[in-house]
Amino acid sequence: MAKKKFVVGCFDDEAVLFPAVKKVRTAGYKIHDVYTPFAVHGLDHAMGLRETSLHTAGFIYGITGTTTAISAISWIFTKDWPLNIGGKPHFALPAWIPIMFELTVLFAAVGMVLTFCYLCQLAPFVKKHHFHARATDDLFVMVIECTDKTNTDDLQAFLSSNGALETKVEVAEDGWWLGRYDKDEMPFEEKQIVAA
Amino acid sequence: MASLRTQFEVPGKMKTWSYALIGLGLAALLYGMFTKGFSSDEHEQVHFWGTLMYNTIFWTLICNASMFFISVTTLAQAGFTQTFRRIPEAISTLVPIFGAITFAVLMYIIFGHKHHIYHWLDTEAVAADPILKGKAGFLNPTFFVIWTTLTIALWSFLGWRIRKLNDEADAGPMDRETSDRFIYRGTVRTAMFTVWFGLTVGSTIPWLWMMSIDAHWYSTMYSWYTFVSSFVAGMSLIALWVIYLKNKGYLELTSQEHLHDIGKFMFAFSIFWTYLWFSQYMLIWYANIPEETVYFKHRTQGAYKGIFFFNLIVNFLCPLLILMKRSAKRNYTLVTFMAVLIIFGHWIDFYQMVMGSLMQDHVTLGWMDFGILAFFVGVMILYVGTALSKKPLIAKYHPYLKESVIHQV
Numbered sequence: 001m002a003k004k005k006f007v008v009g010c011f012d013d014e015a016v017l018f019p020a021v022k023k024v025r026t027a028g029y030k031i032h033d034v035y036t037p038f039a040v041h042g043l044d045h046a047m048g049l050r051e052t053s054l055h056t057a058g059f060i061y062g063i064t065g066t067t068t069a070i071s072a073i074s075w076i077f078t079k080d081w082p083l084n085i086g087g088k089p090h091f092a093l094p095a096w097i098p099i100m101f102e103l104t105v106l107f108a109a110v111g112m113v114l115t116f117c118y119l120c121q122l123a124p125f126v127k128k129h130h131f132h133a134r135a136t137d138d139l140f141v142m143v144i145e146c147t148d149k150t151n152t153d154d155l156q157a158f159l160s161s162n163g164a165l166e167t168k169v170e171v172a173e174d175g176w177w178l179g180r181y182d183k184d185e186m187p188f189e190e191k192q193i194v195a196a
Numbered sequence: 197m198a199s200l201r202t203q204f205e206v207p208g209k210m211k212t213w214s215y216a217l218i219g220l221g222l223a224a225l226l227y228g229m230f231t232k233g234f235s236s237d238e239h240e241q242v243h244f245w246g247t248l249m250y251n252t253i254f255w256t257l258i259c260n261a262s263m264f265f266i267s268v269t270t271l272a273q274a275g276f277t278q279t280f281r282r283i284p285e286a287i288s289t290l291v292p293i294f295g296a297i298t299f300a301v302l303m304y305i306i307f308g309h310k311h312h313i314y315h316w317l318d319t320e321a322v323a324a325d326p327i328l329k330g331k332a333g334f335l336n337p338t339f340f341v342i343w344t345t346l347t348i349a350l351w352s353f354l355g356w357r358i359r360k361l362n363d364e365a366d367a368g369p370m371d372r373e374t375s376d377r378f379i380y381r382g383t384v385r386t387a388m389f390t391v392w393f394g395l396t397v398g399s400t401i402p403w404l405w406m407m408s409i410d411a412h413w414y415s416t417m418y419s420w421y422t423f424v425s426s427f428v429a430g431m432s433l434i435a436l437w438v439i440y441l442k443n444k445g446y447l448e449l450t451s452q453e454h455l456h457d458i459g460k461f462m463f464a465f466s467i468f469w470t471y472l473w474f475s476q477y478m479l480i481w482y483a484n485i486p487e488e489t490v491y492f493k494h495r496t497q498g499a500y501k502g503i504f505f506f507n508l509i510v511n512f513l514c515p516l517l518i519l520m521k522r523s524a525k526r527n528y529t530l531v532t533f534m535a536v537l538i539i540f541g542h543w544i545d546f547y548q549m550v551m552g553s554l555m556q557d558h559v560t561l562g563w564m565d566f567g568i569l570a571f572f573v574g575v576m577i578l579y580v581g582t583a584l585s586k587k588p589l590i591a592k593y594h595p596y597l598k599e600s601v602i603h604q605v
Contacts, residue, residue: 041604042604051522055521055522059520086484087484088484094474094477094478094481094482095478095482097474097478098478
């Protein structure tokens with residue numbers, strides 16, 4: 001996992017956040033992410049995020065489920081263990097459709113949840129860096145990724161002039177890592193040496 | 197607001213086309229009526245009156261579905277429909293007209309004693325038949341006539357009240373109290389329509405008008421199946437008019453966002469239709485009781501096999517695969533194509549529901565079906581166009597209009 005340098009700006013109003021996002025993007029900075037206490041409608045468009053492919057993944061999981069069901073049942077009932085059930089044909093498609101449907105839904109639902117968690121980097125026993133604790137409470141936290149050439153002072157001033165209440169520079173992991181919030185320290189954090 | 201084009205004018209081309217379609221349709225209708233409808237051959241009579249019957253019922257129900265759409269969206273306090281609400285309103289003005297035609301056709305069948313269409317009209321046969329005798333409390337001419345009259349009259353009347361109320365949103369700005377009261381009155385009026393709709397299209401009317409052709413057979417799914425069939429076709433009709441008006445430069449406030457929601461209705465109710473189709477089919481197939489399988493016997497194994505499965509492809513597979521993607525529901529060309537396909541598909545569905553029982557030995561789909569269809573399409577285009585031109589296209593003081601303008605999916 002790579003540690004990177006970020007500039008963090010905190011906003012307390014959606015109406016300030018949107019123009020700020022737009023200006024930061026036009027100025028050519030790369031927004032790592034914007035952390036908000038709730039889902040903000042239209043923010044994904046403002047940030048220029050592409051349309052998610054999660055539903056395409058869902059479709060593929062779904063037809064995988066259908067295929068699994070039809071091939072398993074047809075093999076079992078026609079080749080492996082044919083049974084005479086009420087004089088119905090061995091290849092009894094109408095009776096199988098509910099099961100094909102259920103497996104389609106099951107595969108699509110479970111697959112999409114897991115894919116969603118992977119894309120959002122959510123899982124038990126993994127951690128992500130929190131740029132600002134109040135992002136879960138009342139602040140909209142914009143995180144900008146720095147390059148070697150970024151002048152952090154300029155950028156902080158730019159954010160403040162666009163309505164950021166608080167700005168800071170942080171060096172942090174940009175992705176997830178194995179660990180637990182209740183047990184582990186941050187991997188990059190220096191141990192505090194308590195003076196005797 | 198001043199720059200909006202809210203006044204629709206019926207283009208001359210539209211009039212020409214609808215008159216041509218009506219003329220063509222009337223020619224087919226009258227020719228069919230005199231060569232078949234009034235011929236001495238029972239078989240020919242059944243062919244003509246059956247064909248006319250399923251067309252009238254289909255068009256009445258899909259126009260009535262527009263009023264149902266208005267009612268349920270009003271009851272759900274959905275705001276997004278406001279920018280195009282005058283379109284379902286205009287379509288629903290056809291209910292009295294198509295309803296009257298349906299009424300006339302059904303009354304001709306009842307009083308003309310066409311027991312080859314409704315077997316239960318034959319009093320001697322009923323007296324000798326314990327099953328029909330058991331149903332006689334419901335399947336008798338008196339109840340049929342009263343219930344049909346009530347149904348068509350109340351659909352027209354309750355729908356008219358809903359449209360009339362919405363005219364108040366044209367008059368002038370409303371203050372908070374007036375608009376609260378306006379919304380409340382709308383809720384009451386649409387609730388009344390919805391209840392009556394549930395008692396008719398949701399249950400009794402498809403039993404009376406169509407299921408009673410197979411007088412012995414019954415299915416509890418049948419009414420829902422008919423309702424969904426007409427509703428999904430009705431949504432497609434709304435979509436077509438929305439796109440037509442957009443193309444002509446009207447409905448500036450209606451966007452892809454609204455089209456997306458209409459597309460979702462078309463998609464979702466196609467799936468729901470399939471759910472009911474399958475539930476009806478599978479239970480009967482599974483139980484395999486002769487008095488129930490009789491309905492599907494000649495449809496899945498006889499002459500109607502092709503139509504029966506074509507129906508499933510057009511009304512299930514095509515909407516499922518084509519309308520599934522978000523971009524497809526937001527694409528005017530694709531939605532137009534799918535709307536035409538779905539309306540045609542459900543017209544075929546009504547065809548096989550009625551003619552599959554009346555003319556079991558051979559598929560009768562031909563010039564008469566398409567001719568009568570042309571007549572109804574022509575009347576529909578002419579009347580909806582005229583109805584649209586009578587009122588502003590947007591009720592601009594409706595309390596929910598802003599919500600609809602900023603609607604985003």
